[in-house]
Amino acid sequence: MNLHTLNRSPADSRVYQQTLQAMGHDDQLLLIEDGVQGALPQLVRYFEDVEGRVYALKEDLEARGLLGLCADNVHVVDVDGFIELTEQADKTITWY
Amino acid sequence: MNLHTLNRSPADSRVYQQTLQAMGHDDQLLLIEDGVQGALPQLVRYFEDVEGRVYALKEDLEARGLLGLCADNVHVVDVDGFIELTEQADKTITWY
């Protein structure tokens, strides 16, 4: 199982398409930096193929005022949770 | 009349949507750097709303091996042509 991080908003960049193609059946996706915009209810649909396996970094949501606007089906984790995801995953693959 | 330059491929970035919104009826669009990918026949359809007003920079097409693959309805100009476009336009607006 691999962890994928994505730091671009799907409203900006098409790199999320590459991320989704590279994600195996039990891989997980962590949205960080500007990528946390993907947790907005209007944008989370881009990730419906991997629903239930989408995480967003709490500190990055908070800094942007987006924590309260986050979709319900996104798991919010802090930086310690980020580290735990990297512990559990065989590899972490970065998309930007 | 304004000139707009775009240095991102529509296959990569959604910034072309902002460019198109900002283009007035007689504005012109010049594709430069990675933006020249937009001159490929498969991608030029993103610019159909401004057809006939799309230019691509020759030197950037050549360096990428794309000059021969360019769509017919894109005007190819070299850097002197780029300067002439900026002379004719009131302003040059950069999208990236």
Place this chain on the structure above:
Amino acid sequence: MSKRGFAKEAEEEVRAMNDTQTDLQGDLLVILRHGPHGSSLLREGLDMALVAAAFGRRVSLLFMGTGCTALVSGQGQGPLGQKGTQATLNMLEMYDIETLLVESEAMHALGLKACDLSLPVIEVSPAQIQAAMTTHRLVATF
């Protein structure tokens, strides 16, 4: 909150109705297309706007694409203490930068409403965006 949101929306409609090409004229239009924290472009664009205003120039801001998130209420510092841009946004009024345009299509794409934003804005259509490009002497994109 929803009451305040409503008041803001009403206020915004009035502003939008008053909005004519003449109102939009100015020396400098700064286009902001990036949110806070992810890159320094938002701050650097705002800095240019503030400096121009301090020198007596008439400045308008146009938020496009994900740049609209720059105005979302309740932004904080970054986790290492990065300042963010909220403090700078709060200074705009003091510098007489009062024309804040936001791209209507982007607001819809992001699912944002005027009441989610911390400052009063004018939502603009492509035609109004095109007008702003011609009624300002200088346009800078960040």
Place this chain on the structure above:
Amino acid sequence: MSKRGFAKEAEEEVRAMNDTQTDLQGDLLVILRHGPHGSSLLREGLDMALVAAAFGRRVSLLFMGTGCTALVSGQGQGPLGQKGTQATLNMLEMYDIETLLVESEAMHALGLKACDLSLPVIEVSPAQIQAAMTTHRLVATF
């Protein structure tokens, strides 16, 4: 040209048929998502691949998105004499980097065919991309 294109396509089909997960195993998978000239990322990714290969590691390359344009034939120098990456690509074989995967969806999106490319490649589906992610010990994205 079309004859040569056909030969290449046939050759490629044979390679694709021989393609198994075992063939794809390796120490390092370098994912290249940027074309030449626009940024230095393509060159920097290729440099990492060459160094790893020089140290005896088994290296595969995966071209995704607009990175597929990195392989287009007939690239030249930049107008100021920037080297570009064609020379580096020509060195891959010498370094035993022979597994060049290209994202099939991106090739279609860009309207590119294998005969437009300067090196023999294997077009890969999402399932094959996912397999490559697990059969390499290390994955680096550029």
Place this chain on the structure above:
Amino acid sequence: MRYGILLLGAPYSRQASHSALRFARALVAKGHILDSVFFYHDGVYNAARLAAPPQDEPHLMDGWKALHDEHGVKLDVCIAAALRRGLLNETEASRHGKEGYSIEAPFALTGLGQLVDLGLRCDRLITFAP
């Protein structure tokens, strides 16, 4: 016509600097006046005096200097953007208690007021971005 250039991209990392230098050379060759190049955002990295690119690649900083020497083009670097990125001239280095300096003439550290001024006094301001 009188032109100004605003450069936002780092050298070597992105094509912006190459595009800007190519445009600048073509401008003066065509008889236009290039008033100034203003370096902002990552563009300030173009002024790094110790840049040592491989000999078979264009030396961008020398290219900017030649434009200054041969055509009087001013090379203005945003001071706020430069300081946080480690680009200090001798004056700023001593003001910040640092030994050594990383930019030198003809690159000049200046404020954003210069950029606004440039944009308004020129017939055309062209931005090259990362």
Place this chain on the structure above:
Amino acid sequence: MRYGILLLGAPYSRQASHSALRFARALVAKGHILDSVFFYHDGVYNAARLAAPPQDEPHLMDGWKALHDEHGVKLDVCIAAALRRGLLNETEASRHGKEGYSIEAPFALTGLGQLVDLGLRCDRLITFAP
């Protein structure tokens, strides 16, 4: 576990450096070993010794140094990426006939072989990118 970090983003321009430093601090706080941070692409700018950010903002270079001093984290900078961007230590400066230098210990100029090695000897390699 043993971790390595690959940092590709310039400080202040993009969040990558902030994200990497935050992750690095949390790693060591959790008891993991952070072997090295490898600076490549625009990440090499993190090593600029003259960086003078405003006092009310995090000083990223000091943050990297503290990780080295307190936790023995190696700070490796890709030499090829650094030279073309104007980041030279004293040895490289004299080799290239330049006066002055722009990076110093604990940042070390090294080759890409170190990056490959780091990736293969660590349990995890995490990349932070622009």
